[in-house]
Amino acid sequence: MPATVTKQAHANPGVSRAGSRDTDYAALLRAAQAGNQAAMERLLMKSQEIAYRFSLLVCGHADDADDAMQEALLKTYRHAAQIKDPGAFRTWLYRTVKNACLISRRRRVGEPARLHSLDGDSLSLDGVSQPLELEDPGRRPDQVLENTRLRRALDRALLSLPPESRLIVFLREVEGLSTRDVAAVVGISEANVKTRLHRARLSLRERLEAP
Amino acid sequence: MKTAAERQCRRLLEQLSRYIDGDLTAVERKAVAAHLRRCPCCRTMADSLKHTVELCHEAGAARLPADVTRRARARIASLLASDRSGRSRT
Ligand SMILES: [Zn+2]
Numbered sequence: 186m187p188a189t190v191t192k193q194a195h196a197n198p199g200v201s202r203a204g205s206r207d208t209d210y211a212a213l214l215r216a217a218q219a220g221n222q223a224a225m226e227r228l229l230m231k232s233q234e235i236a237y238r239f240s241l242l243v244c245g246h247a248d249d250a251d252d253a254m255q256e257a258l259l260k261t262y263r264h265a266a267q268i269k270d271p272g273a274f275r276t277w278l279y280r281t282v283k284n285a286c287l288i289s290r291r292r293r294v295g296e297p298a299r300l301h302s303l304d305g306d307s308l309s310l311d312g313v314s315q316p317l318e319l320e321d322p323g324r325r326p327d328q329v330l331e332n333t334r335l336r337r338a339l340d341r342a343l344l345s346l347p348p349e350s351r352l353i354v355f356l357r358e359v360e361g362l363s364t365r366d367v368a369a370v371v372g373i374s375e376a377n378v379k380t381r382l383h384r385a386r387l388s389l390r391e392r393l394e395a396p
Numbered sequence: 397m398k399t400a401a402e403r404q405c406r407r408l409l410e411q412l413s414r415y416i417d418g419d420l421t422a423v424e425r426k427a428v429a430a431h432l433r434r435c436p437c438c439r440t441m442a443d444s445l446k447h448t449v450e451l452c453h454e455a456g457a458a459r460l461p462a463d464v465t466r467r468a469r470a471r472i473a474s475l476l477a478s479d480r481s482g483r484s485r486t
Binding site: 205206226229230233234237238242250251254255258259262332335336339340354358359360361379382383386387389390393394 | 409410412413414419444445447448449451452453454455456457458460464467468469471472475476479
């Protein structure tokens with residue numbers, strides 16, 4: 186079991202750093218499979234964090250987030266022990282979260298789409314709580330404000346993309362998956378991921394630049 | 397009719413994402429860098445595209461709202477507790 190994972194997990198049991206980018210999921214899974222409780226708790230927290238961001242940024246319905254988080258938590262807990270190839274865990278997790286979010290959407294299929302509530306300054310994608318805070322305590326207040334404005338603009342720009350492009354941008358840019366892993370989660374070729382990603386970036390940029 | 401310069405800029409635009417991602421060959425990368433040095437228009441475009449990508453990265457590093465994290469922890473605690481009590485019964 187890699188020493189770094191054990192150390193981090195014990196130093197900060199159950200508490201995970203925000204974001205997915207720097208997490209070594211394979212190492213975390215191996216530790217959890219070996220009976221490391223703190224690693225299992227971190228894994229369960231990670232899967233819920235991913236489900237939350239997915240609900241917010243891909244589905245655009247943060248009030249489904251609790252359902253999606255619960256589903257991702259249970260699936261991760263039930264299946265973590267059976268996964269033979271820890272290297273494949275990350276793509277499994279994103280596929281699972283994708284399905285969990287789709288399931289929680291289907292339960293509310295009779296409801297009208299809530300995208301129209303995204304206009305105006307009272308925008309709260311979450312509906313119930315504040316937008317994601319930037320983990321950057323070192324920044325000056327005016328920068329923080331500017332970033333909050335930009336983040337909201339980004340949330341809005343993301344939701345204006347076609348669903349599959351949004352999913353690709355989410356996996357690649359927000360979550361930091363390799364183009365290969367994105368291709369595996371979405372079920373398209375890597376070349377296709379790159380082309381769509383480029384188009385999506387251009388249209389995101391255009392929307393962010395627009396006054 | 398498009399000028400040669402316009403065609404060059406169009407071709408560069410197609411390569412920009414791969415340039416940002418470090419996904420070009422050395423020769424391609426050098427050509428893009430040279431074009432960016434002499435074309436302010438494409439330079440602005442490249443900077444703003446890079447900024448868009450960085451903004452997405454920051455969204456992924458954002459902390460979850462405190463109440464969401466609290467509920468997530470409670471869910472984990474209750475799952476592990478129910479599993480433990482289930483196992484101790486059998
Ligand atoms: Zn140019």
